[in-house]
Structure formats: C-alpha cells, structure tokens
Amino acid sequence: MVTIRLHNGKTRMKEVFVPIDPMNVRVYVCGPTVYDRAHLGNARPVVVFDTLFRLLRHVYGAGHVTYVRNFTDVDDKINATALARKEAGAAGTLEALIAERTEETIRWYHEDMDALGALRPTHEPRATAYVGQMIAMIAELVARGHAYARDGHVLFRVRSFAEYGRLSGRSVDDMIAGARVEVAPFKEDPMDFVLWKPSDDSLPGWQSPWGRGRPGWHIECSAMSLALLGASFDIHGGGIDLQFPHHENEVAQSCCAHPEAEFARVWMHNEMLQVEGKKMSKSLGNFFTVRDLLGQGVPGEVIRLVFLGTHYGRPMDWTAEKAGQAEATLRKWRAMVAGVQPSAPSGAVVAALADDLNTAGAIAELHALAAAGDAAGLKASAGLMGLLQDDMGGWAEAGVDLAPYAARLAALRAAAMETKDFAPVDAMKAALLAAGVEVRMSKAGVEVLPGPGFDAAKLEGLL
C-alpha cells in the first residue's frame, strides 16, 4: 500500500494519511457559486483536488473513494442576476429565472471543467436541495445553545465554541480588535455569523421555524457534508481564501452540532492563482474565464499541465510563456504515446503524488519516463494525473491528413538530391513551417507534424 502524506491545515504539519474507512475514503471540496462562468482561479482547486481524487482512487480503488463538491445555488448574486433579467422583461417567476440561471451556469461549469480533464465528483449536491437538512442543523445548534434567533435571523454564537479560530490561527479577540466585522444590532457579539436570514417577497425563501428565509452561506457545506459523508470524514478541501471565515464557520457549525464526531480530519487549502505576476482582478484588466482561454485555442490539457507545474500550496502564476511551454511538452509526449497501450503508472510518479501532491516532482518523473523512451509508462503515469488521455487529445491532431504533404516534400527532396537545386524543397518547407507544420527530414525519410499555431487553411495549394 502506498503511503500518502498530506499537509494538514488543521495541524500545520505534513502527516501520514490514514483513512477512517479505507473502503470508503471521503472527501469534501467547496464548489462554485453558480452565478457566472468560472474564471481561471476557480479552476485551480478543481484541478488540484481532481488530482487528489485520482491518487486516492489509484491507491484505495476507484469504487472506494467518495468525492463531494457542492454547487452553491443560494446566493444574492444569483438573485440579482435573475432579478435583473425579470426587470428586463424576462418571462417566468423569479424562482424560475433563478433556476434557469443556475442550470445554465452548472452546464457551463461542467463543460469547462471537463475540458480540464477533471473527473466529475461522486456527488455534486445543490444547496437548494438540502435546505431541509440545513434547517435541521440550525435547529440543533439552537437547541444546544450554540445559536440564537433574533428578528428572523439565526446567528451562531461564536463565544460558545472555544475552538473558534483554531483552523485559521486567529483569536476572536484579535479579530474584533481588527474591527472589520459587520456590527448588527441583533448580534450578541460582533463575530457572530448568520445561519439563517429572512427573505422578503423579492427573494427566494423557504419556510422555517424562524419564518420565511434563506440560509447563510456557511451552513450548506456543514449540512451537505453531513448528509453525504457523515459527521466525520477524511479530507476537506478548498482555496486558502475560504479558510476564514467560511471553513472556520463550517468547523464551528459541524463540531457544535455533532460534538461526538471530528468533522474533517485533514484540511487542504490550495494557494491562489495569479496572472503574469499579479492578482487576477477585474480592475487590473487581467480577469478571464476558463472559457476565454479555451476559446483562444489554449487546450484544457495545457491549462492542466501548467497548473500541475506548481505545488498546490504555493501561489501559482499563469503566464502565456508557461502555456506555450506546456503545449510544446504535451505535443512531444502525445507524439510519443500515440497508439501505445498504457502500462502501469510509474512508482516514482505515484510516490511524488503521494508526497503531499508533489505534482511538479511527478512531472519531472514524466520527463524521465519520456527520456527513457518508456511510452507505455509515460501514458499510464500521465493518465494518473489526468494528462495524455485519449479523449482530450484532439487539439494536438492536425484534423487533416498530412501524409500527402510529406510525400510531396520527399519527392522534391529526392529530385533535389540529383539536381543539387534545393530551392523547390526549401520553398515547400518554408510554406509548411508557415502553416505551423513541423518538418523533419532525415536519411530515413520525411516527417511532418502539426506544431504550435498549426493552421490547415495555410496548406492550400501546396500539393
């Protein structure tokens, strides 16, 4: 059995991973709020935890890992979008417009994440399907004295949970000193956070013991992880930005509702993504979605390889140069593994991944396999990382049969060898290069392959 070591954000140490139940390893990762296309930053945790999912499936068996990633479809941004559509004259009730918006966004999300080679999680629960469970958990928290109702709101009583702040390394008193918390008259303590809030008629709402309302953001993950993975599970993941307050609040809710359990044993946080050295933001003008990149012709597999080139715990910089290098690497590897039956993943690659998802180290091992000419091992090992899969390699293929061009060039070359006039050969070669075709001539013959920027249209008239 491969020993997996993971950096546990709860203990701040790298620990040997021991599942609660090796027959059912359970992972929960915070998913997207489905109000718009996923931007590139949203994709990082998807790729990181997909790699973890693949590793766990490899080690414990594909049928022995349960991976849950939620869709947050209760959110004021979604409401705002739907409301705007309604005011613009869209037909249907607000609820219908909201459902339409979330359905549409989930479809986009799936398309985009599929393109990155991410496996679909075992379960992708939608918050709206678990409001009953959320209400039950909130009621439990109230009954246990960890929450209180005021003015149609229900708030979590932060002072009732001594461990509050441990995950994110903060103390309640320090945070209040920072004074960047919303002070509301109905709060007992400024740090208390909302479990339930009232909805007026313009907002979606559910009936509850506290009136018609909707859940606060944090409770959904506590309720859905409980429903799908149980009160204790193995790994909880998400972006480091979620560590506080989201994950801290999840811990508080879940541990107070189920003090007998341990909630998540291991916490994993991926660091943030940057673009050309800067934070991606709309104001800097460097904000873009996964779909934008795909639309520009950057293959999902290239995005994936770039992501995996940096350890998940470090900030990752997306640059055009990296994308170019990743594309060149993948073209080389794909040419090598074409038509090859994968063998078993290399032990060195598995070992690297098992060492707290050292994907950069694993990629170095892929290079070693390529250098050693082990195409079968390369294909299998890359497959473990979601790379070089048959179903995502279309981008590297020419789409047209280049064999006639190779034959033509070979004929010209053979003639030139006799006449010593290489001008016609060079002319054709230049034209092929201009079309993005890689030309290799050797004693053995002529090879032509699609290269970066390949454009079939530019091949017109070359035959």
Added chain:
RNA sequence: GGCGGGUUGGCGGAGAGGUUACGCAGCGGAUUGCAAAUCCGUGUAGACCGGUUCGAUUCCGGUACCCGCCUCCA
C-alpha cells in the same frame, strides 16, 4: 492593525543537513543539402545578518522585500 505564506541558477519550479532535481532557454559537439528533431557534453543558484553543526540553500532567530486572507471578486 491581526493572521498566514513566500524570497532558489537567464526564466519557470522541486526535493534533500553533506552526492545531477527537472523543464525551457543558452553554449559546445555529433548529425543534417540547410534546418528541425534526436543524441552527447556544458551552467554550479538559494534575499540579507546572525546562531546551531564537522558541514546549511535545507534547522533556529532577526532584518528587508513581496504576496494573500480578514471586504460573500476562489
């Protein structure tokens, strides 16, 4: 202000208390009609200042700088 992370060779980016990371680029050579691809060889880096040690880029402390979160833009 509070909390957390980072600083590695031209660029990207890892591991390890003491032997080559790796990739890209570069340089030299082989090969080639010329190239490309390939093969061989090549670089000796670790912000700064101290400490621990036989020995630190790797451990500890401090300084500087950078970044993120604390503002439901991951």
